[in-house]
Amino acid sequence: MSRAWTAEAFYTQLEEPPALAEHTQHVREFVARQGAEGRKVVLVTSGGTTVPLEKNVVRFLDNFSAGTRGAASAEYFLEAGYAVIFMSRQFSQFPFTRWYSHTTNPLFDLLEEPAEGEERVRVSQDHVKGLLPILHSYHEAKRRGRLLTVPFVTVIEYLFLLKNVSEAMAPLGRHGMHYLAAAVSDFFVPTDKLSEHKIQSDNQSLTLQLEPVPKVLGALVDSWAPDAYVVSFKLETDDKMLIPKAERSLRNYGHHLVIGNLLQRRKYEIVLVEPHDHTWIRLPSPPAAPPHEIERDIVAAIAERHQAWIASV
Amino acid sequence: MSRAWTAEAFYTQLEEPPALAEHTQHVREFVARQGAEGRKVVLVTSGGTTVPLEKNVVRFLDNFSAGTRGAASAEYFLEAGYAVIFMSRQFSQFPFTRWYSHTTNPLFDLLEEPAEGEERVRVSQDHVKGLLPILHSYHEAKRRGRLLTVPFVTVIEYLFLLKNVSEAMAPLGRHGMHYLAAAVSDFFVPTDKLSEHKIQSDNQSLTLQLEPVPKVLGALVDSWAPDAYVVSFKLETDDKMLIPKAERSLRNYGHHLVIGNLLQRRKYEIVLVEPHDHTWIRLPSPPAAPPHEIERDIVAAIAERHQAWIASV
Structure with a gap:
């Protein structure tokens, strides 16, 4: 039943997603501009990937991830002077806007209706102080062209983008970093095995067969961007598995660092x-007010290691 | 392998979601207040439901639905004088705010930074005209207490809420309407069959066994809210299935109307x-500018039928 997909077979046998060439071109231009200014560039991947179960997709598998880790980290990388390629699941959390997203703190509630006859909408004065620095950083990242957004939905789109974006970053050499925070599905259904139409229910049980997604981290490290500093993530629910699995991943793919959580x-x-070391970062729980996010410490620690990697040539 | 779950077995054997009692109490109070004012109340369900595959959930099945149908319909029901119980998937589209959500039209891009020394944030004047009527309707619905929000994530939460909210609406008699636009999973994994931890991949294929979700529409119509006007939805991808499946649903559950799409x-x-009739609603495609949404016509047609149902006692 199961084929073990190699990265090579995956990229040659599956069809390229429609917007791939366009996104790749944007990344090439962004990288050329940042590279010319001598800036470090980090690729932050964020959010979960979907696995469609039908060609006309009604049902899909997903990975739990609001994209907070990636969006928060992107903010701190910008603050640390990086240019950021933010490759994220469509509609997942976004740097800066995340502070006012969804139903927790919707921006709509902060907008005041004008008095009769006026045609002006203001943010309620109670919220201006909190909003201003966030709004400023958001506008500044856009104005200076330091933040490029690349969206994906399915795991197939994600994998094609990861290859092309990584290859487009290769010219940065050691100034490129890959910070792979997206929650990528380990399983998928190849297009040729998808049902054409919505799977009918009719009170029957349903059996789904999924194939393993090819592991592409080795190809990224060995061929796509061989000089880059590469950070992957490992999310587990069983604490006994966490460090052994992170260490195994480093041995298998030869990259620089795994963030285990x-x-x-x-x-x-x-x-x-890391290959000969591991370092815990812990915040007091519940966190202090004003909130200190753990991503601030993660990014500081990683940026320091990246700088050492650049300096060690 | 497969049990055919009855509604009764489902509600007695599965554990109640944590916030159920609290949400139910809010709905009871809302219904009492609206009922006392003689207002019609519609329950709009919206967005997709998830099916967790692990107890410590990392992976889940989902149904494709941004929640636009439900959120748009809720706006037009409010406009038509209804009070609305908006029972929706957490973070799916929301009435009014949907016009400025996500990356298509983010509100953040419309906010102007103040000049040096000023501490004031305004919506850019180009966007005020478009924003004002939407902002006004949003604030008015909140100010008048016409919109109650009830969030869900999993299909199990959805089904428990649907039962309790429907029973809480029963005192409205024919003044209650159920407009079931949520994309509800047909399959689920009962809690006792969930894997405790994240399913490990290890380059193996994965087989998932899912059981059919009990059909509860019959119970809603017969017992939970026997006088209410009940509208369900049928989404298909194969046009030959659409009307036959909608008609079969009406025969099976004895409700009033199925919206097929x-x-x-x-x-x-x-x-x-409807039992002896079907009526197409079509917009020119691509739609005219300013956009005329099909939900406006759907709600007008349904509100008229609901009024006839109330008058026919």
Whole structure:
């Protein structure tokens, strides 16, 4: 039943997603501009990938991820002087706007209707102080062209984009970093095995057969961007698996660092696993007010290691 | 392998979601207040439901639905004088705010930074004209207490809420309407069959066994809210299945109306299927500017039928 997909077979046998060439071109231009200014560039991947179960997709598998880790990290990378390629699941959390998204703190509630006859809409004065620095950083990242957005939905789109974006970043050499925070599905259904129409229910049980997604981290490290600093993530729910699996990943793919986290404690505890070392980062829980986000510390620690990697040539 | 779950077995054997009692109490109070003012109340369900595949959920099945149909319909029901219980998937589209959500038209891009020394944030004057009527309707619905929000994520939460909200609406008699636009999973994994931790991949294929979700529409119509006007939705991708399946649903559950739509044409073509009649609603495609949404016509047609149902006692 199961084929073990190699990266090579995957990229040659599956059809290219429609917007791939356009996104790739944007990344090439962005990289050329940042590279010319000597700036470091980080690719931050963020959010979950979907696995459609039908060609006319009604049902899909998904990975739990609001995209907060990636969106928060992107903010701190910008603050640290990086240019950021933010490759994220469509509609997942976005740098800066995340502070006012969804139903938790909707911007609509902060907007005041004008008095009769006036045609002006203001943010309520109570919220201006909190909003201003965030709005400023958002506008500045856009104005200076330091933030490029690349959206994906399915795991197939994600994998094609990852290859092309990584190859487009190769000219940056050691000044490129890959910070792979997206929650990527381990399984997928190849297009030729998808049902054409919506799977009918009729009170029957349903059996789904999924094939393993090819592991592409090795190809990224060996061929796509061989000089880049590469950070992957490992999310587990069983704490006994966390460090062994992170170490195995480093041995298998030969990259620089795995950020390990447990689903339940991911907001205030992570571990940086390197070939001969591991370093815990822990915040007091519940966190202090004003909130200190763990992504601030993660990015500081990673940026320092990236700089050492650049300096070690 | 497969049990055919009855509604009764489902509600007695599965564990109640944590926030159920609290949401139910809010709905009871809302219904009492609206009922006392003689107002019609519609329950609009919206967005897709998830099916977690693990107890510590990393992976889940989902149904494709941004929640636009439900959010748009809720706006037109409010405009038509209804009070609305908006029971929707967490983070799916929301009435009014949907016009400025996500990356298509983010509100952040419309906010102007103040000049040096000023502490004031305004919406850019180009956008005020478009924003004002939407902002006004949003604030008015909140100010008048005409819109109650009830969030869900999983199909199990959805089904428990649907039962409790429907029972809480029963005192409205014929003044209650159920407009079931949510994309509800047909399959689920009962809690006792869930894997405790994240399913490990290890380059193996994965087989998932899902059981059919119990059909509860019959119970809603017969017992939970026996006098209410009940509208369900049928989404198909194969046009030959659409009307036969809608008619079969009416025969099986004895409710009033099924709104049939095809995934590919759902934005500009739907069919109202009733026991002895069906009526197409079609918009020119591509739609005219300023956009005329098909939900405006759907709600007008349904509100008229609901009024006839109230008058026919």
